Every structure is written in structure tokens, then in C-alpha cells.
Amino acid sequence: MKKFISLLLAIAIILPIMPYKITAAETSGIVSGGVYTLSCGGKLLTASADKNGAGVSGGASDGSWAQRFVLRYDSSENAYSIYTMLSENGRKRVLDIIKSNKKVAAGCAVDIYNPVDPAAQLFNIIKLTNGKYKISPKSNPAVALTFSKKGASVETCGSSVPAAFQWEIRSVTDWQYMFITKGQIATTLSEPFGAPRVEGSSRHKGLDIVAERRGKIKGYTLSSVADGTVIYEGYSKSAGNYIAIKLKDGFTVRFLHMMNRSPKKIRESVKKGDYIGNVGTTGNSTGYHLHFDCNTVGAYRGGESPRTVNYNTCVDPAPFFTGIKFSRRR
Ligand SMILES: [Zn+2]
Numbered sequence: 001m002k003k004f005i006s007l008l009l010a011i012a013i014i015l016p017i018m019p020y021k022i023t024a025a026e027t028s029g030i031v032s033g034g035v036y037t038l039s040c041g042g043k044l045l046t047a048s049a050d051k052n053g054a055g056v057s058g059g060a061s062d063g064s065w066a067q068r069f070v071l072r073y074d075s076s077e078n079a080y081s082i083y084t085m086l087s088e089n090g091r092k093r094v095l096d097i098i099k100s101n102k103k104v105a106a107g108c109a110v111d112i113y114n115p116v117d118p119a120a121q122l123f124n125i126i127k128l129t130n131g132k133y134k135i136s137p138k139s140n141p142a143v144a145l146t147f148s149k150k151g152a153s154v155e156t157c158g159s160s161v162p163a164a165f166q167w168e169i170r171s172v173t174d175w176q177y178m179f180i181t182k183g184q185i186a187t188t189l190s191e192p193f194g195a196p197r198v199e200g201s202s203r204h205k206g207l208d209i210v211a212e213r214r215g216k217i218k219g220y221t222l223s224s225v226a227d228g229t230v231i232y233e234g235y236s237k238s239a240g241n242y243i244a245i246k247l248k249d250g251f252t253v254r255f256l257h258m259m260n261r262s263p264k265k266i267r268e269s270v271k272k273g274d275y276i277g278n279v280g281t282t283g284n285s286t287g288y289h290l291h292f293d294c295n296t297v298g299a300y301r302g303g304e305s306p307r308t309v310n311y312n313t314c315v316d317p318a319p320f321f322t323g324i325k326f327s328r329r330r
Pocket of ligand 1: 191204206207208291292
């Protein structure tokens with residue numbers, strides 16, 4: 001009986017620890033939900049179209065969404081899915097191994113498909129000692145992804161052929177955090193990305209980062225997260241004083257509810273870390289906070305009115321700030 005009780009105790013102690021053990025399999029250097037390019041032998045993984053059965057091949061860098069992928073870690077499966085940014089900004093279709101005789105084996109072709117088959121669509125990303133990565137299907141670690149010899153397509157090879165499967169995985173974003181005051185990083189969210197809105201059926205398409213009002217408000221400065229060009233600077237009833245910056249990495253980011261108009265003007269170029277304004281509560285806002293959102297390249301339809309922002313194509317910017325942990329305001 002004593003043995004039985006100590007066994008129960010052991011289970012009670014181990015169970016809460018287990019989730020941490022599982023997340024330890026996340027690959028260092030890869031942030032789940034982050035956007036990456038993947039290259040092997042100098043060729044970039046490139047999706048050919050946004051549809052099921054579309055191919056993937058090796059291409060030269062062209063900065064398009066076809067070469068950008070979201071690596072999303074599933075802690076219950078203990079593996080990654082590789083989403084194409086072509087399809088709903090990395091929320092719909094994934095890299096998929098076309099099985100041969102219902103098996104994931106060496107020599108299988110790879111395409112894009114809806115996430116319906118974990119055996120063909122879940123991957124272990126293993127960091128190698130030279131900083132490159134091996135991408136192996138979870139269902140068969142004996143094989144790995146590679147380009148076909150001519151680079152025309154992606155296939156699986158035996159994972160004992162090291163040169164063939166070494167991938168470079170690079171973050172598309174190299175952002176600097178934008179909301180720092182007196183050496184403190186503001187990371188408390190009153191509303192995270194995707195929170196349901198009270199007034200309608202749509203969801204919150206940015207981060208609302210709280211500014212504690214203690215101390216001098218003027219201390220709350222905002223800076224550009226990366227190099228880019230100002231595509232809008234102005235005021236609207238809902239956004240208040242705001243600025244939209246098209247970044248060189250392809251994203252358009254916006255800073256809303258600023259205290260004053262930004263000193264930066266439309267078409268002015270900005271560098272990472274440049275001062276762009278102060279946190280405020282102008283427009284449709286109930287307290288000092290920054291609404292920060294991030295659209296894909298096609299989302300800002302070239303115009304200079306807030307109406308030209310297509311909120312349906314916003315992505316969650318939180319994973320782009322490597323090492324920053326946001327918390328929810330209680
Ligand atoms: Zn907001």
C-alpha cells in the first residue's frame with residue numbers, strides 16, 4: 001500500500017512537470033509563430049501557388065510571400081507545422097509530404113496542402129552544430145527535406161546524407177522593440193492580438209500595450225521597429241494621431257493613439273530605433289496605450305487614408321519581438 005501511495009505521489013509530482021518537458025523540444029532560435037525563410041544549398045524554399053497540391057521549389061531571393069513561412073510549434077504533437085504565408089498569411093496551408101504506398105519514405109515529393117495529415121505534415125526541426133537545421137518528418141526521422149538534384153522540387157532524402165538536408169532558417173523580421181521608457185520595456189497588454197471585440201464580431205487586429213500613467217508621460221517614446229518609409233502620418237477620429245511605416249522587410253506597421261502628430265512626414269525614410277512619437281490616448285481610446293498592428297505587404301492598398309488598411313490581413317506581431325514576453329493586464 002505504501003508503494004502504491006508513493007507511486008501516486010510520483011505521478012502527481014511528474015504530471016505538472018510534463019508540459020515543460022514537452023516544450024523543451026522547441027528548437028532554439030525558432031520562435032513559434034515567427035516568419036522565416038528556409039534555404040538549402042543557396043536556394044530558397046518557394047511555394048508556387050496558394051492552393052492545395054501546389055508545388056514547392058528552390059528559387060532566388062525575391063522577397064515575396066511565396067518564400068516566407070510560419071513555423072508553428074504544436075506542443076501537444078511536439079512538432080512543427082510549416083505554413084505558407086501565401087495562404088491567409090500563414091494560417092491555412094502547410095508543407096505536406098506526398099506519401100508513397102501510404103508511407104513517408106525517402107524520395108517522396110513535397111507540396112502544399114490543408115493540415116489534415118499529421119504523419120505527412122508535422123516536422124522535427126533539429127539544430128545542427130554548424131547552426132543549420134535538419135527538417136525531418138516526425139513520423140519518420142530517418143528521412144529529411146531536401147531539394148531535388150535540379151532544385152526544381154522538394155523531396156525527402158535519407159537523413160544520413162548530411163550535405164543534402166542542411167537548411168538555413170532565417171527570421172524575416174529583425175525588429176527592435178518600440179515601446180521603451182526609462183530603460184523599462186512596456187509589455188503589458190490590455191488587449192492581445194485576436195481578442196474578441198465587444199462591439200462586433202471581428203477580432204482585435206493588433207496589440208494594445210498599456211502605458212502606466214505614473215511618472216512623466218513624455219518619457220513614453222516610440223521608435224521604429226526597423227528601417228522603412230513613412231506611408232502615412234496624420235489624424236483620424238478612431239486612430240487618433242498615428243503613423244504607418246512600410247518596412248523594408250515587407251510589413252507595414254502602424255502606431256495609433258499617439259499624443260501628438262509624429263515629427264516624421266509622409267515619404268520620409270526612417271531607421272530602426274528612430275524616434276517617431278509619444279504614447280497618447282487620442283482618437284477612440286480610453287487610456288494611455290499604444291495600438292500596434294502589422295499588415296502584410298499587400299494589405300496597405302497604397303492609399304493614405306486609414307480606410308486603406310485591410311484588417312483581415314493583419315498578423316500577430318508579438319512573435320517578431322524575439323525574447324520579449326507579453327503579459328495580460330489583470
Ligand atoms: Zn487596439
